[in-house]
Amino acid sequence: MARMDPAEPDIIDRALAKNRLGVPSVVFFGVAGAAPLTVIIGAISAIYAIIGSTAVPITYLVVAGILSLFTVGFVAMSRHIVNSGAFYSYISHGLGRVIGVGAAFVALPAYSLMQIGLFGLFGSAAAGILAALGFSVPWYACALIAWAIVAVLGLLWIDLSGKVLAVLLVAEISIVLIYDLVMVANPANGQITFSTFSPAPLFTPVAGTLLVLAIAGFVGFEATVVLSEEAKDPKRTIARATHIAVLLAGLLCGISAWAMSVTTGPDRIAAVAAEHRTDLVFNLVGPHLPRAFIDIGYVLFLTSVFAALLAFHAAVARYQFALGREGVLPAAWGRTHPRTGAPLMGAVTQSVLALGVLSAYAAAGAEPLVFVFAWLTTIGGLGVLILMWAASAAVIAFFIRSRRRESVWRAYIAPFLAFLLLTVVMVATIIGFGELLQVSGDSPFQWLIPVLYLAVAAIGFVWALVMRAARPEVYAAIGRGADNRVSVLSENPITKSLHADPVGARGYPY
Amino acid sequence: MLADQYFLIAHEDRTGRSRLHPRATGLGLAAALLGELVLEGRIGITDGDLLILDRHPPSDALAHDILDLLVAQPRHRDVRTWLAFLSQDAAIRVGERLMRLGAVESVTRRRMLSTETLYMPNSAEQRNAAAWAPARLANLLVRGVGMSISDRVLIGLVAATGLTRHVLYDFEMHRHAFQSLPSAVSSLPSDLRELVEYTEASVGSVLTVGRR
Numbered sequence: 001m002a003r004m005d006p007a008e009p010d011i012i013d014r015a016l017a018k019n020r021l022g023v024p025s026v027v028f029f030g031v032a033g034a035a036p037l038t039v040i041i042g043a044i045s046a047i048y049a050i051i052g053s054t055a056v057p058i059t060y061l062v063v064a065g066i067l068s069l070f071t072v073g074f075v076a077m078s079r080h081i082v083n084s085g086a087f088y089s090y091i092s093h094g095l096g097r098v099i100g101v102g103a104a105f106v107a108l109p110a111y112s113l114m115q116i117g118l119f120g121l122f123g124s125a126a127a128g129i130l131a132a133l134g135f136s137v138p139w140y141a142c143a144l145i146a147w148a149i150v151a152v153l154g155l156l157w158i159d160l161s162g163k164v165l166a167v168l169l170v171a172e173i174s175i176v177l178i179y180d181l182v183m184v185a186n187p188a189n190g191q192i193t194f195s196t197f198s199p200a201p202l203f204t205p206v207a208g209t210l211l212v213l214a215i216a217g218f219v220g221f222e223a224t225v226v227l228s229e230e231a232k233d234p235k236r237t238i239a240r241a242t243h244i245a246v247l248l249a250g251l252l253c254g255i256s257a258w259a260m261s262v263t264t265g266p267d268r269i270a271a272v273a274a275e276h277r278t279d280l281v282f283n284l285v286g287p288h289l290p291r292a293f294i295d296i297g298y299v300l301f302l303t304s305v306f307a308a309l310l311a312f313h314a315a316v317a318r319y320q321f322a323l324g325r326e327g328v329l330p331a332a333w334g335r336t337h338p339r340t341g342a343p344l345m346g347a348v349t350q351s352v353l354a355l356g357v358l359s360a361y362a363a364a365g366a367e368p369l370v371f372v373f374a375w376l377t378t379i380g381g382l383g384v385l386i387l388m389w390a391a392s393a394a395v396i397a398f399f400i401r402s403r404r405r406e407s408v409w410r411a412y413i414a415p416f417l418a419f420l421l422l423t424v425v426m427v428a429t430i431i432g433f434g435e436l437l438q439v440s441g442d443s444p445f446q447w448l449i450p451v452l453y454l455a456v457a458a459i460g461f462v463w464a465l466v467m468r469a470a471r472p473e474v475y476a477a478i479g480r481g482a483d484n485r486v487s488v489l490s491e492n493p494i495t496k497s498l499h500a501d502p503v504g505a506r507g508y509p510y
Numbered sequence: 511m512l513a514d515q516y517f518l519i520a521h522e523d524r525t526g527r528s529r530l531h532p533r534a535t536g537l538g539l540a541a542a543l544l545g546e547l548v549l550e551g552r553i554g555i556t557d558g559d560l561l562i563l564d565r566h567p568p569s570d571a572l573a574h575d576i577l578d579l580l581v582a583q584p585r586h587r588d589v590r591t592w593l594a595f596l597s598q599d600a601a602i603r604v605g606e607r608l609m610r611l612g613a614v615e616s617v618t619r620r621r622m623l624s625t626e627t628l629y630m631p632n633s634a635e636q637r638n639a640a641a642w643a644p645a646r647l648a649n650l651l652v653r654g655v656g657m658s659i660s661d662r663v664l665i666g667l668v669a670a671t672g673l674t675r676h677v678l679y680d681f682e683m684h685r686h687a688f689q690s691l692p693s694a695v696s697s698l699p700s701d702l703r704e705l706v707e708y709t710e711a712s713v714g715s716v717l718t719v720g721r722r
Contacts, residue, residue, distance in 0.1 A: 012586050012595050019598065229715050318718060325714065338672055341531040341717040 020232040023241045028165045030224040030245035037172040037304040039217040039249070040256045041297075042121045045280035046374050047213050048257075048273035050438060054266045055201035055210060057258035062202060063214040064250020066421045067221070070388060071246055073395035073415030075239040076406045078225040080398075086319055087222065087387040092479030094394025098464040100479050103390050104323055105460030106453055110383020111319060113376045114219060115312035116354045119143040120361070120372025122305045125278055129298055140362035146306060147358065151351040154313045157342030168307060172300050176252055178293065180259040182285045188265030196261045208428025209436040215388075215425070216381030217253055220308075221245045222388075223315060260284060277369060313350055320346030327474035328467070370438070378436055379449050382429060386453060389426050392419040511570065512549065513542035514613065515664050517604045517629075518643035519673060526617060526630030528601070530671055533716045536597030538671040539604050541709040543596055544589070545663045546573050548701055553580065555701035558708065559587040572607050589708045597712075605629030613639060644677045651678065651687035657694060659702070666695040666706035671713050 021029075047056055074090070081093050088107055092100020123143030130137045184192060201207065224242045231237035261269045263284050276283045278301075282294050321343030324333025333345040361372055396419055399411035429436070434446030468475045520535045521528055528535040544560070547553045550568050554561045562581055567574045576596065586592065608614040608629060615632040618625050631640040647665060650657050657665070668677055669691060678684035695706055 010583060010585065012583055012591065015598060016591070016595055226719055230719055322718065336672070336717055338530050338676070339528070341534070 017232050021227055021230050021237070022232050023237055023244065024166070026224050026227055026231060026237060026241035027245050027248070028169055029227060030221045030242060031169065031249055035169070035172065035304040035308045036176060036249060036252045037297075037301050038118070038121070038308050039253055040176055041278055041281055041301050042125070042305065042373065043213065043217050043377075044253060044257045044260065045273050045276070045278055046369065047210070048260070048269050048280070049277060050370070050374060051206060051209055051213070052270035052274075053201060053206050053210060054196050054261060054269060055198075055206070056214075057196045057254045057261065058199050058202065059207075059210045059214045060217070060250050060254035060257060061197075062199070063211060063218065064246055064254070066418065066425070067215070067218055067246045067250075067388075068243060069414050070392055070418035070422065071221075071239075071242050072410050073399070073418060074222070074391060075225065075242055076410040077395045077398050078228055078238065079235060080404050086226075086322060087391045089322075089479040090391050090398075091387075091394045094396070094398040095390065097468075097475060097478040098461050099390070101328055101464035101467075102457040102460035103387055104319075104328060105456045105463070106383050107319060107387055108316075108323075109453075109456060110380045110387065111219075111312060111316045112350060112353060112380070113383070114216070114380030115309060115316060115350065116357045117373050117376030117380060118305060118309050118312065119147060119354060119358055120368040120376065121278070122146045122302070122309065124368040124373070125298075125302060125305065128279065129302070138362075139368045140358060143358055143368070144355075146309060147351070147354055150306075150309050150313050151347070153310060154317060154347040154351065155337075155342060155344065157314075157337070157340045157347075165307065168300070168303055172304055173252065175293070175297050175300055176256055178289075179281055179285045179297070180256055182288045183259040183263035183281075186288055187262045188268070192262055193266060194258075196258055196266050205428075205432060206435075208425065208430075208432045211425045212381050212385055212429040212436065213378065214253070215385055216377050218246060218249055219381065219384050220311060220315070221249065222391075223311075226318075256281075313347070316350045317343045317346030320349060326478055327471065328463070328478060375437060382433065382449060383453060385422070385426055385429060389419070389422040392422050395419075512546050512660055512664055513539055513572075513600075513604045514608055514611070515643050515647075516542040516667055517601070517608060518613070518631075518640045519647070519664075519668060519677065520671070521630065523631050523637050523640045526628035529673065529676055531717060532601070533597065534671045534713045536600050537593055537709055537712050537716065538667050538673075539600035540593045540596035541667050541670075541705055542664070543572070543576055543600060543604070544592065545660075545667070545702060545705055546570070547577055547580075548705065549660055549663070552577050555589055555704045558589050558704065560589055560592060561587075570607075572603055589705065590712055593708060593712050601629075602627070612636075647677050648679075648684060648687065651690055651694070652684060654686070654690040659698065662694045662698055663702050663706065665691065666698065666702070667709060669695065670706050670710035 044056060047053075077090060077094070081089065086104075086107065088100050088104035091103040120139070120143065123139035123141075123146070126142035126146070127137050127139040130142070187193070202210075221242060224238055224245060228234045228238045231241075260273075260281065264272045272284075273280050282297060286294055320329060320333045321336065323329040324331060324335070324343075324345065326334075333343070333349075335345065336343050357376075358372075361368070366372065392415060395415040396412075399406065399415065403411045430450045433449055434443065437445050437449075439445040464475070464478070467478075516538055520530060520538060530538070544553070544555075547568070548555065550573070552562070552564045552566070552568060552573075554563050560580060562577075565577070565581055568577060580592070586595075605614060605616070605627075606629070609616055613631065613636055614629040615636070617628045617630055617632070619628060631637045647661070647668065650661055651665065668674060674688075674691070678687050695703065698706070
């Protein structure tokens with residue numbers, strides 16, 4: 001028998017690779033949470049309207065840059081820990097289990113609120129469309145219908161399949177590019193200006209608010225590392241796909257925000273956005289495009305928000321499942337439906353929570369776009385920002401202990417720069433948070449939200465210490481996920497040189 | 511044999527469908543097939559690696575086939591790689607083996623765009639035998655003694671893949687059995703215990719991703 005070249009994939013590699021994900025599938029998974037159309041139609045117009053700053057385009061590019069830097073170290077670390085699931089497992093690996101549990105307690109409300117906030121966007125958009133057709137339906141009725149569908153699909157653990165997502169995403173991106181082209185082709189006063197790309201406003205106090213709002217538009221890209229065991233080439237596929245997801249979202253949002261400002265003129269964009277809200281883009285391109293393009297845009301906008309709702313619902317349920325399985329939450333959260341694998345308690349909890357919050361808003365008669373969508377996603381965004389910041393610190397701490405054959409750039413320089421930049425963004429955000437929520441100077445909301453996050457983190461710290469005292473064996477498994485026995489890949493090449501492959505729980509052929 | 515018993519427990523006797531997420535069932539069957547080779551002394555498992563101990567072909571055709579593959583692919587030693595690889599068609603291969611034994615029959619069903627072949631007990635006799643598989647295991651656990659190594663591996667795999675509640679369905683009657691579960695697994699030889707642990711880890715990560 002002729003011996004095969006060891007570098008060549010053999011039948012095992014090929015058979016396993018057939019069912020694995022390539023770069024495009026992972027990208028689609030990564031941007032599903034932050035579907036571009038949701039961000040462009042929903043978030044960007046809201047930011048223009050609420051903040052009134054013209055620096056939105058450059059902000060998206062800057063955030064994409066910061067998150068790319070963050071991704072370098074994050075993905076490098078994901079190669080060295082198994083159960084590369086959620087931020088908190090990175091944090092518990094890098095900074096210790098006590099801080100890890102604190103991070104988990106921050107993550108739960110953060111992702112949960114982001115999902116509930118999206119219901120507000122969906123409700124108000126759907127109600128607006130129905131009103132245009134002549135039906136007067138309150139926003140919460142539309143939100144409740146979406147809630148019911150998401151709750152059922154979540155229980156059945158039906159995620160939109162990769163192909164459906166891919167088709168939707170390609171359609172979304174095409175329509176965004178068409179709109180952008182139309183807006184740039186019809187500039188205000190007949191000239192295209194690039195002044196909104198000027199970085200000068202980023203050195204003013206408004207920068208923090210802008211940056212956190214922009215970061216909220218990227219949330220979900222970190223989910224790609226969940227798929228590292230499902231990727232064709234865990235080393236390259238995930239890294240490449242995560243970078244592509246960040247840059248794709250950043251470029252699309254940045255260019256679209258710029259195109260909006262070009263067609264209204266940078267001086268008028270805030271006023272026009274405040275007037276039209278989520279209809280902003282459609283109203284801007286409406287006069288220049290056939291009616292059908294606008295209708296398709298509205299439909300895609302709704303499907304995109306719905307896909308984001310579903311993706312976030314699954315993410316929240318998965319987070320609670322992971323915590324339940326590790327014993328941080330009660331064991332009931334760690335059970336799955338035997339046949340579908342759906343994390344039942346996690347899905348039910350999030351649905352009940354969403355119903356409660358939506359009912360409270362409906363009873364209070366609050367405006368959905370500002371108080372549900374903008375408020376909740378901003379509050380959730382702050383939580384995710386805190387998590388990213390802690391994760392970037394965890395990456396540094398992880399590689400300081402051992403570089404693990406990663407390059408100096410990936411192990412030290414990029415994580416350090418990312419940590420520095422995220423610290424600046426976070427401090428600026430916390431200082432300006434009241435402004436972000438548009439509350440008056442003496443309102444408790446000026447300082448309440450960051451304090452609440454600090455409080456839940458503190459509860460997490462205490463809970464971790466209680467666990468360490470009462471159940472040390474459970475405490476030892478925190479952040480180790482499915483592999484509570486084998487936690488870190490063996491890094492010593494000498495003892496394992498008997499075998500051609502790196503050995504360990506995640507030892508798929510590299 | 512181990513994989514046969516696991517197959518009968520993991521599939522509904524009336525419809526032939528998997529009781530678990532199909533990928534979890536596949537991993538359980540793959541682990542059972544590797545477990546058969548360990549029990550026959552052909553392979554060993556240490557620190558997550560498979561080692562060939564004895565190249566003599568086992569009497570069972572499927573076990574022979576898998577051992578040949580393990581011998582022919584020395585590059586791949588990782589248990590989880592082999593679990594992932596074998597899980598892809600384990601249900602079909604074990605189903606075929608059960609069919610050769612006369613324990614199940616193959617049934618082809620038309621689905622929306624394709625057809626699927628299920629291996630399920632069809633006669634009253636076959637159904638009785640299939641229903642006996644989980645009942646026998648529950649009885650063993652309730653008594654708590656006299657379990658062979660093979661039975662304890664089966665118990666470990668049932669627990670690792672999430673079938674415990676199907677086997678021990680009656681809380682009152684089986685309360686004692688739940689307590690004897692951990693000791694049944696922890697008293698296994700180290701390579702079989704590792705096999706069970708890696709199966710549990712693989713099932714966990716497959717379910718976390720939630721992909722078909």
